[in-house]
């Protein structure tokens with residue numbers, strides 16, 4: 001049955017109007033989520049409707065088939081918030097453009113992004129392909145990358161886990177959407193100097209006629225084993241000005257293919273097939289497309305353009321190939337995901353963001369992870385065995401971050417289960433039943449030293465009768481992990497603490513039929529500092545808009561919003 005279309009979807013979107021290259025057919029559905037929750041809903045909607053899905057940034061490095069796209073295009077155009085977490089760390093959502101990042105840094109006198117000025121496209125796609133120009137490369141400024149995979153799980157990577165060299169990243173062949181990027185700008189430079197460099201970059205692009213007509217920038221990657229850039233190869237082969245239909249090899253840069261106005265994707269790709277085969281025939285140069293074709297293509301076109309190098313493809317019932325997809329129903333990759341029975345399995349790993357995302361109040365030194373230790377089936381058979389592991393980890397001394405320790409008068413010697421623990425600096429996790437979140441949720445709090453508390457709620461902020469007073473007996477078999485020291489990838493020092501939950505601890509908040517659970521991590525560090533992971537900024541925004549906040553009204557953080565907790569499926 002057709003489910004109701006979410007209100008951030010439009011039907012029958014002309015793809016030409018949404019891509020820099022101004023080519024492509026009609027998309028059956030076009031989704032413009034403005035937060036992580038809507039992205040997850042779009043993905044789960046594609047699953048339920050068995051529809052293919054592709055990801056679109058600005059469309060300056062992708063070319064959509066002329067055939068109609070009978071699925072969902074998930075566009076990141078509305079995922080465009082950004083804020084300075086600290087003087088040095090800038091968090092940007094994936095839809096923020098490269099040019100905006102250069103401008104934001106210029107205003108803040110931060111060096112490192114001026115080369116991005118006027119490079120078309122969004123930061124999400126730029127990270128995916130490790131974009132570079134004018135001596136800069138996105139890998140130089142990225143600290144962490146947040147993604148959502150094709151089952152709606154959020155992941156967080158370090159820069160080292162993503163970038164692999166020239167226009168190569170681990171994300172290029174993974175079904176994951178970059179949703180946010182933490183950028184690091186440790187050096188200051190005066191705005192005038194930054195602006196000067198930005199204008200030099202812009203002028204050079206104008207000189208090379210980058211913006212004269214729509215193109216995708218460099219059509220082919222450079223193959224360094226050939227000894228010269230692809231543009232030079234095509235120039236020497238005399239291809240400048242070569243045309244197929246209204247697609248033409250630029251007169252100014254032989255690796256650019258212009259859309260002269262009415263070019264079809266098939267014109268553009270037939271032209272690139274000629275360029276590729278000439279380079280092979282005359283110079284034995286193997287060239288790979290840099291532009292990403294997306295959609296359904298005839299097999300012949302697929303082969304001529306070397307699309308097999310560009311990630312997985314799926315053949316439809318008419319022998320045509322789907323390429324450039326994020327999700328394809330019932331594909332091998334998708335099935336593999338759930339049949340993988342390896343444990344432990346990380347269900348979530350992410351940074352914390354200050355509750356209101358107020359500038360310069362971030363804590364880039366604290367992260368959280370949730371890991372499934374055994375299968376759900378196993379956990380049901382062994383309900384007192386550790387099942388989910390929650391870890392808070394810091395990259396700086398936790399005593400500096402969790403700066404209000406439990407006062408001695410509270411903790412009698414060796415007492416660890418402490419009521420009103422929120423008077424001190426704590427890390428928290430909430431779990432809710434996804435189908436009845438407001439009447440069935442749990443809260444756990446822990447400090448780096450292992451003091452802890454737990455509650456069960458049967459209404460929002462309403463403790464269930466069995467724990468009107470904190471009740472240690474309810475949490476039998478739960479284990480507390482005091483602070484320990486780990487090294488991530490043998491390098492980064494991490495101070496880790498947290499809890500292990502058993503199936504018995506969590507069984508009331510797991511949806512029986514679908515095995516979903518909702519969770520939310522939070523930090524309450526004292527002095528009015530509250531943090532969330534994952535973050536709900538959109539909720540805050542909408543509340544502010546609706547309520548028309550009075551001037552000087554002080555907003556209070558409220559973690560008890562179980563309907564907004566993040567939903568995930570257990571294995």
Ligand SMILES: Cc1cc2nc3c(=O)[nH]c(=O)nc-3n(C[C@H](O)[C@H](O)[C@H](O)COP(=O)(O)OP(=O)(O)OC[C@H]3O[C@@H](n4cnc5c(N)ncnc54)[C@H](O)[C@@H]3O)c2cc1C
Nearest residue numbers: 057058059060061062121122124125126131132133178217
């Ligand atoms: C005139 C011109 C000049 C250019 N100059 C340069 C240059 O100097 N250096 C350079 O490196 N590039 C250059 N490019 C290419 C382009 O600017 C970059 O590749 C840019 O990163 C593309 O961004 P986009 O948002 O338009 O990507 P799109 O075209 O929308 O997407 C490109 C690919 O990334 C995927 N994708 C998009 N967003 C995401 C996301 N958030 N998560 C995961 N996958 C995603 C898409 O599915 C697609 O496969 C140029 C392009 C043009 C038109």
